[in-house]
Amino acid sequence: MNALLFNCTLKPRREPSSTQAMLDKLDKAMAKRSVKSEFIHAVDEKIAYGTASDMGKGDGWPAIRKKVMAADILVVGTPIWIAQRCSVCQMVMERFDAMFSETNEQGQLPLYNKVAGVCVVGNEDGAQHVGASLIYNLMQLGATIPPNAEAYWVGKAGGADDYIDVGQGHEYTNSMIETMSSNLVHIAHMLQKTPIPVDGNTAE
């Protein structure tokens, strides 16, 4: 069982990242359940703007797309900026958008029989709306969404508390990570055993 975890922070990998801090906790929680995770630090990957699966020379997406297809569990992690998923996260989702005109070997959308969840970190507000739209995108693309498949941190109105400094000690958020981890793994095992049959869900 393997997972692919996208860190969509605006900052390069060498800088401390609240999103990475949350994904690290999720990784640990899934590792206890025998899941091997790989991370994609999206802003460093030279992913081109666009909505096709391959935008040509220098595009970092095609290599990442192969890892997406090989994963059982997908997790998208994003900070909140100006109340929205950040631009790097949206750039990644635009590349996923190409999959709406692609299929797996059965003719279903490429993310069928994968499970997905999201991690969202912000300083004051927006975690549920950012999470909702990401979960919706992943579900549209064919992923199955387990219960409680989002973990998030936000501080109070106008807050200045970063997840990496303050949120990591927040019991509520830690409990969400634990629950999310457990449910992602269970539903992924279910889908391995009984994949979604071809029945009304293929492009014709």
Added chain:
Amino acid sequence: MNALLFNCTLKPRREPSSTQAMLDKLDKAMAKRSVKSEFIHAVDEKIAYGTASDMGKGDGWPAIRKKVMAADILVVGTPIWIAQRCSVCQMVMERFDAMFSETNEQGQLPLYNKVAGVCVVGNEDGAQHVGASLIYNLMQLGATIPPNAEAYWVGKAGGADDYIDVGQGHEYTNSMIETMSSNLVHIAHMLQKTPIPVDGNTAE
């Protein structure tokens, strides 16, 4: 296998309803897959405003809540008004909100091991954002969300075409209903066979 379908139209049952027209199609598609559906016409049910499971004398929710707990599949159908889920739909979701402080026999949230989807009808815009927030709410409450668990109809900008008149012939929407039906039923069967185990997902 049984399903509970909420029609959250603002109009009483005796009036034609686009939301009902879409739910009827979904019912037929699920009946082919041996699912028995019951409908809740929410505006007629004397559901009280509030966020507790029982708001006292005259409240229609407690009887509906029992049906929710007995269902394997939950579907929330809503029209879009002023770009949002309608008020009757939000009133229903506010009653679901009480479940965040309740559990099933295993200590998990009450909607664990149920699957959920949504049907959304509007004249011009808003179907994906309305669908995303409803799917998110149901996932938070413990439901599992299959791939493509939303069917919707919207016409073009400023459009005046009702689903009941025009949308029912729309191939794209009909295809969404068929896919949604298939996936709801498959995941519901999976969860019957291998329920989500107690592991990090109970209130302590």
Added chain:
Amino acid sequence: MNALLFNCTLKPRREPSSTQAMLDKLDKAMAKRSVKSEFIHAVDEKIAYGTASDMGKGDGWPAIRKKVMAADILVVGTPIWIAQRCSVCQMVMERFDAMFSETNEQGQLPLYNKVAGVCVVGNEDGAQHVGASLIYNLMQLGATIPPNAEAYWVGKAGGADDYIDVGQGHEYTNSMIETMSSNLVHIAHMLQKTPIPVDGNTAE
């Protein structure tokens, strides 16, 4: 200069309301600027479900609609429930929706030359998305939106701190109320002096 303030809490007027507590502060801030406010406690007003300006016998909306038309400043106050504007608030907005097919004496939408703002209270998340959609609705209906026309309170992730108990002491939120008050009043005075001319903005 007069203002109409909607309190869209789910609770009857006799119960303590966080939304009322915030609107009271806004009232005081506007009173300092010579604005006279009237409150509508929407859940007590027997407003019918629907999307017409008059839903017939017993409907409380037509009387409120007259007050809307007489006001210079409109403020919609709502709690957040399950990450959304609450059902009472949406019910009120559905009644405003009828105005899309109505005009003022110049043929513009009825809310032209009024200014609008919003107050949003929640325990943990959602204030900006709830505020954004309300502000958008009011702008679509013809109101002008001053800078910083929202005040809100939310606590941290999973938070249990009510505005009425904790948020009232929150400096950031108090500062938003003060700013909003000032800007609502200034733009309202501007529009009194130089109303928006008939130019491309009338229904034909």
Added chain:
Amino acid sequence: MNALLFNCTLKPRREPSSTQAMLDKLDKAMAKRSVKSEFIHAVDEKIAYGTASDMGKGDGWPAIRKKVMAADILVVGTPIWIAQRCSVCQMVMERFDAMFSETNEQGQLPLYNKVAGVCVVGNEDGAQHVGASLIYNLMQLGATIPPNAEAYWVGKAGGADDYIDVGQGHEYTNSMIETMSSNLVHIAHMLQKTPIPVDGNTAE
């Protein structure tokens, strides 16, 4: 009176752009009202990812920021991708985010006394939610929002009709552009004559 119009398409300037087609119409409508517009084709401008006003060597934002400060009217144009404002648009808004810790000469947020609006083009859905969040961001940053300050195009569910091909002939959308143009210009003139006074709306 001058306007700055952001085209946030994912495509370079040399390719046909639906967003540009709508902004061109808006430009013509505002030119009739004596407004001079300049366009920013954001994806070509080497704007860095980040949330500061200057991200250092090679960053295209500081030059654009000067144009923002010199403009009376700001318009953000974006396509909808996967139900959201596109990544280039969000990248631009993240650069605007830096202004939350900056002020004009009076100590107000830098966009005070500017007016703002949005143009949104998509194939099937999402125009109002994308528009609402952009309008909200601009209002938070200090802009005043006139009535009907959004023009949009979306086709019907699952639609494949581009604005540039089909939407340009759509009467409803053309009417929105005309109304938006008129109201942006009127409110901008009002704010030139009577700027928003310093009163409760400065930082500290």
